[in-house]
Amino acid sequence: SAVISQKPSRDICQRGTSLTIQCQVDSQVTMMFWYRQQPGQSLTLIATANQGSEATYESGFVIDKFPISRPNLTFSTLTVSNMSPEDSSIYLCSVLGTGGGLYGYTFGSGTRLTVV
């Protein structure tokens, strides 16, 4: 399965600022996903990022707040904009191999964000 490098692993940010999270994969992948895990809760899909097209956002998430880039088949970024304490969460990227679900989904180790 793919190996994902996600950074930063953690950060403490001031409210009103923005943070960009990077996700680097060691192989080319078709689809990349960004998830949020709020404290004590499950994972919620933010958006799906395909190379060469606009990201597709889930209900409750908008591009102005969570802009995503996908410049090539091995890299993506998620920006958390104009942060507030409610954005304090773990953010994870995930990839699906080109074999579809048969290859399974791999997750990065996550970015633990605290907004103060």
Place this chain on the structure above:
Amino acid sequence: AQSVTQLGSHVSVSEGALVLLRCNYSSSVPPYLFWYVQYPNQGLQLLLKYTTGATLVKGINGFEAEFKKSETSFHLTKPSAHMSDAAEYFCAVSEGNNDMRFGAGTRLTVKP
């Protein structure tokens, strides 16, 4: 869209006892099903997955799960709990070339 329901947000067992974590899914196509474990302050680790073929799937750390289409279930079991099994467990479903949807999670506590 696919969805997952995990019955029981918190399960407590004694060390050496059977572990049973319940998961029911909804999917419009044959699903891919997964169990992940998350230890405190760590990322997600894949325990096991079902895609096609044998309905009884064996994973790491002695866990296994059985896909039952008639019951739309994918319950996770382990014959004998160990203290190190204490963690949060997430069931997830995918419809193949698509994103994954997670259940709310079940926190497993193992008592000595």
